[in-house]
Amino acid sequence: FSLFYMGINLGAFAGPLICSFLGEPRDGASWVNWHYGFGAAGVGMTLALVQYVMGQKYLKGVGELKGDNAKPANVASARKNFFLGVVAALVLIAVTVGLSRAGIIGLTLQQFAGVTGIIVSALSVLYFAVVIGFVCKDSIERRRVALCALLFVGAAMFWSGFEQAGSSMNLFAFDHTDRMLGSWEVSAGMLQAVNPLFIILLAPVMGMFWVWLGSRNPSIPVKFGAGLILLGAGFLVMAWGSTYVETGQVGMRWLVATYFLHTIGELCLSPIGLSSVTKLAPDRLVGQMMGTWFMGAALGNLVAGLVAGRIETMPLPELFSTVAIIVIISGVIFLVFFKPIKWLAAGVK
Numbered sequence: 001f002s003l004f005y006m007g008i009n010l011g012a013f014a015g016p017l018i019c020s021f022l023g024e025p026r027d028g029a030s031w032v033n034w035h036y037g038f039g040a041a042g043v044g045m046t047l048a049l050v051q052y053v054m055g056q057k058y059l060k061g062v063g064e065l066k067g068d069n070a071k072p073a074n075v076a077s078a079r080k081n082f083f084l085g086v087v088a089a090l091v092l093i094a095v096t097v098g099l100s101r102a103g104i105i106g107l108t109l110q111q112f113a114g115v116t117g118i119i120v121s122a123l124s125v126l127y128f129a130v131v132i133g134f135v136c137k138d139s140i141e142r143r144r145v146a147l148c149a150l151l152f153v154g155a156a157m158f159w160s161g162f163e164q165a166g167s168s169m170n171l172f173a174f175d176h177t178d179r180m181l182g183s184w185e186v187s188a189g190m191l192q193a194v195n196p197l198f199i200i201l202l203a204p205v206m207g208m209f210w211v212w213l214g215s216r217n218p219s220i221p222v223k224f225g226a227g228l229i230l231l232g233a234g235f236l237v238m239a240w241g242s243t244y245v246e247t248g249q250v251g252m253r254w255l256v257a258t259y260f261l262h263t264i265g266e267l268c269l270s271p272i273g274l275s276s277v278t279k280l281a282p283d284r285l286v287g288q289m290m291g292t293w294f295m296g297a298a299l300g301n302l303v304a305g306l307v308a309g310r311i312e313t314m315p316l317p318e319l320f321s322t323v324a325i326i327v328i329i330s331g332v333i334f335l336v337f338f339k340p341i342k343w344l345a346a347g348v349k
Contacts, residue, residue, distance in 0.1 A: 023189070158270075
């Protein structure tokens with residue numbers, strides 16, 4: 001998964017450079033506008049889908065349905081449920097937007113995001129409760145699914161901080177950072193390429209490091225705890241750097257140092273989480289469990305946006321230090337209780 005992670009970040013590195021160059025306004029480039037930036041992102045996503053379709057022949061059956069899931073009746077039922085779920089979601093969104101525009105319900109964007117977060121959290125709790133209580137066949141499966149639920153929480157906490165890279169930290173880069181390299185001004189959005197660059201450089205190193213540790217390789221909760229603590233350390237750097245903005249713009253080194261710490265934390269947590277979910281989930285539920293992992297990422301993104309919305313009303317050192325304290329405490333909890341959490345894995349490493 002570390003190699004997979006390195007591969008997908010090749011695109012993540014190129015994206016901010018291309019989209020910021022085409023979209024972010026700057027002196028001497030009157031032709032630049034965000035229509036080109038977002039258009040380039042759409043072209044990139046389309047090319048990715050084309051590549052995926054053309055590359056299916058190399059998968060050689062990987063990911064195809066097996067066992068009972070491959071039976072025609074079960075496939076038809078799954079498609080029907082998926083279709084009904086999509087329709088229900090679209091109807092709910094349409095009704096909510098319609099009622100809001102009609103003035104029947106007064107929901108601001110922030111309130112809508114908050115309600116969405118509550119719904120996602122409630123559905124996640126309900127899903128894990130149903131799977132543990134009624135779907136799992138034995139105590140081993142229950143323990144492992146319970147661990148998946150804990151990893152979901154840890155992932156949501158991590159991404160709620162990490163994904164501020166595109167919001168609060170990008171605003172910090174735009175408003176408070178001296179981005180001059182000689183006579184050239186680096187676009188604020190281009191700094192988003194620092195994290196994927198670090199991942200490309202460090203993913204092989206981290207992969208070799210875990211292999212080198214061998215039997216001493218830290219357990220899943222220890223890696224999660226380390227990832228959250230490193231994320232918090234990055235925000236402490238941001239809190240420190242933001243104390244200087246009142247006297248002028250600060251250097252890019254503050255953001256680069258933060259992204260370096262965040263990258264190491266991401267490599268401790270995200271590839272490990274992806275690998276762990278595939279190992280912990282019952283074979284018949286691997287797809288669904290992987291979906292819950294990304295639901296945790298979605299919830300984290302939502303929280304990150306809500307936190308970033310306070311950047312104009314909350315002193316920057318207080319904002320960044322508050323995030324740091326919360327995620328560090330979360331990481332410490334994973335470390336302190338690593339033995340009972342490791343017990344839930346029932347032998348999975």
